Amino acid sequence: MKTYLTILALVFSLYLQAQPTKLVVRAKAKDAKFIGSSIGGAKVIVRDALTSEILSQGVTMGSTGNTSLIMKEPHERYKPIADDQTARFVAEIDIEEPKFITIEVVAPVNQSQARVKAQTQLWLIPGKHIEGEGVVLEIPGFVVNVLSPQTHEFIKSSSIKLKANVVMMCGCTISNGGLWDAEKIEVQAIISKGGKHLKTVSMEVKDKVNTFEADVDLQEPGTYEAIIYAYDDRTGNTGVDKVNFIVGE
CATH class of the missing domain: 2.60.40 (Immunoglobulin-like)
Known part of the structure; x- marks a missing residue:
């Protein structure tokens, strides 16, 4: 009986031996x-x-x-x-x-x-x-990187160039008429000053793939925030990046 139990214990221990998975x-x-x-x-x-x-x-x-x-x-x-x-x-x-x-x-x-x-x-x-x-x-989503203005950039001109790099989450290219079509993806910049919304500006790809651009005129000196988002209503993909900058006299 003792021998039987020993063998059984041995078999059981072998069965429970860790296996790489x-x-x-x-x-x-x-x-x-x-x-x-x-x-x-x-x-x-x-x-x-x-x-x-x-x-x-x-x-x-x-x-x-x-x-x-x-x-x-x-x-x-x-x-x-x-x-x-x-x-x-x-x-x-x-x-x-x-x-x-x-x-x-x-x-x-x-x-x-x-x-x-x-x-x-x-x-x-x-x-x-x-x-x-x-x-x-x-x-899900988009990768959005604000390129311009740069963080805490001091800008003397009231004409601001907005730029953002937008790609799929795998890095895949977004271009006009491409497999991931820039013309069918909504990219906008929400501009605020002192916590108050001023305007929303539509952005589009012009000279370079993935790079959405727009010009915005900001007359009043002060500190501003731009929230740039991408949205595709066909898939529900979204992405956001933010930047703070300063418009001087």
Whole structure:
């Protein structure tokens, strides 16, 4: 009996031995491509859902993916839209038994004013890898960076040049008539002085892709704030950046 119990205990211990389990995680911009190395990647954190212990973390690396496959071709069941070069983070977690995990993605990690946090949860089974396309989390929005005026810039002229760089969350290009059409995305600057709204100015792409521009005439000297936003009513994507500047005598 003692020998039987010893063998049973040994078999049970072998069964519960930690097994390395792979988990592929990707971040995909809403209405666009995957978030990868070209924009700094997406931060991925895998946690024990019960204790919040971090099991693995890293940044997605790789390309934004195949434009035609992602954006143009019909999507079919079980047909992946990501390939081996498409940005991903691969976690390898040693677990002895099924573990309920939380996957957090913060992206684009290098764009603090545009970062979005997305998360999901699932069971991870020892030795049962989740590879291929893996777990894909969608990241909505636009990355908006105010280029002009610069922060706290002192401007003597009352004619102000407004400029903002606007891209998809994967960094994909926005241009007039392009796949991501600038003429169908609303970009406006909300101008205020002393906390009071003065005017809202529409901006558009002129000479350079991604660069939305407008001129605004501000007669009164003082400190101003410009909130520049992008909005696509077809997808619900939004993005914002702000700048404060000074108009002098």
